[in-house]
Amino acid sequence: MIGQVSDSELELMKIIWAEDGKALYAQIMDALAETGNHWQKNTVITLLSRLVEKGLLKTNKIGRRNEYTAIVTEADYQATQAKALLDKLYEGDAKGLVSTLIQREMLTATDYEELKKFWEGGNGNR
Structure with a gap:
């Protein structure tokens, strides 16, 4: 851990x-x-x-x-900390986190489109 x-x-x-x-x-x-x-x-x-x-x-x-x-990569550290944040603040509910990001305008339309491409297996930049 x-x-x-x-x-x-x-x-x-x-x-x-x-x-x-x-x-x-x-x-x-x-x-x-x-x-x-x-x-x-x-x-x-x-x-x-x-x-x-x-x-x-x-x-x-x-x-x-x-x-x-x-010994730990940046990606592994980020993933662990993201999971800890998700568990601590949203009881593991990723939809709650994303909803907050959208409602508080912390996730732009461009971010959303890139994430959508990533999710669909396209060539999102992130």
Whole structure:
């Protein structure tokens, strides 16, 4: 079972997923800086350690540097979290979620058409 992560941990996971699932500490720090996040070294190391403990990452020593590798894919994490949200808020009723998205105009007509094509086995973009 894939557990939840904090927003900060998720931000680090997204960086690693964007690097094809592997990133050195320096790459992670560079990516954070590009987004305007200037976290302290100890903060990042603590968050990465937590992700290792939670089973989402593993480390590999390359000389004196650590390479962090995602054990869980982004798609698997998204699917697990979507299922948890669906179960928690809608008691597993996907129609209730979709209804909310439509009623609150969070799902556009274009989104709907793409989903319809996907559902029918066409060539939807998502």
